[in-house]
Amino acid sequence: MGERADAARNRHAILRATEELLATHGAHISLDQVAAHAQVGKGTVFRRFGSRTGLMQALLQERAVQLREALESGPAPLGPGAPPAERIVAFLDALSQLAAGNLALLAAHERSCATDRHADPTYVRWHAHLETLIAQARPDLDATFVAHALLGMFDADMVRRLTREGDPGRFARSLRQLVGELLA
Amino acid sequence: MGERADAARNRHAILRATEELLATHGAHISLDQVAAHAQVGKGTVFRRFGSRTGLMQALLQERAVQLREALESGPAPLGPGAPPAERIVAFLDALSQLAAGNLALLAAHERSCATDRHADPTYVRWHAHLETLIAQARPDLDATFVAHALLGMFDADMVRRLTREGDPGRFARSLRQLVGELLA
DNA sequence: AACAAAACGGACTAATAGTCCGGTTACATG
């Protein structure tokens, strides 16, 4: 037997409440607020998600499900089949879009995962994906390193700064240009 | 008149105490600990540095003074005179060295400046330096963006991960290789 | 219906950044 009905209901309510609070109040929300807004006791939040970090990771994973499926079995160039260089560009474009649409979540996630964000399952998956493709496209580079460098750009502050005002496409464009230099 | 004698003495004691605690306890130190170890009241810490962030920024600035002077008026290629590409490499090498020798401080600094680390005076100076050189070496790139990307690699966790065990030179080497690709 | 396992809520604890103010000290001045 999986999760009890009330448990599933509350898990959903908590994720929803977190989303709404992030949208209305930005990244600085407390778990008391989340619990109150979800009409749930604080203990329930921790029982379901373990910690603030767990909650944010769960929310990020939820938002990244579609991208994950697209990478694993979707159409090229995001999915398998295209040359590595094209897949890298497609992946980073998709990530740029995801990031731009989830700035508050991204910031909250960073705040929570401050300590070893490299352990976050979503980060790990993204990094592994990039690393593999980079190793294929440019076996002479330090793929692990370069993958970290590229993912490092998806810092919430960075994206916000380079995105806001006047030029929403700058971030994705500059990132693509940078990748172009690396793979040239 | 500048700072009163006792004020100066305490400022120094606090910086010293912070250094020592970072060295012995890692990045997770509280300001109560700092005050106690400096044999000073907590209020004094805040009066002198304004906040935890202020303290960490002051400490980082102190450690970065030599590098700063070298950049502004030292011998080439770190100082003025060499071609931009060489200066970039020299600067990043110096930064790698500084980072490797101050991992705990770097981590504590990141933790404190979580919100808008782009406002930190040391970060701003380093970014401006890089940005200028990149714009000279490769006017076709988005210098602001690339400068952020390069500085983003000096994340404490990242440096630690790529530095520890077996290959202390990997970080600097991989970074140099990456820069080589960008400026080629 | 009865029972056990799972879940619930919210009061409680712990850690810690930052504030406040009554008492103290350095130093400029005469």
Place this chain on the structure above:
DNA sequence: CATGTAACCGGACTATTAGTCCGTTTTGTT
């Protein structure tokens, strides 16, 4: 040297918030 005052000092106090605990309630099975 004596003195007035502005700057400084300590550490108790407040506020915030992540995470724990346990008596009570719900769920789902037999």
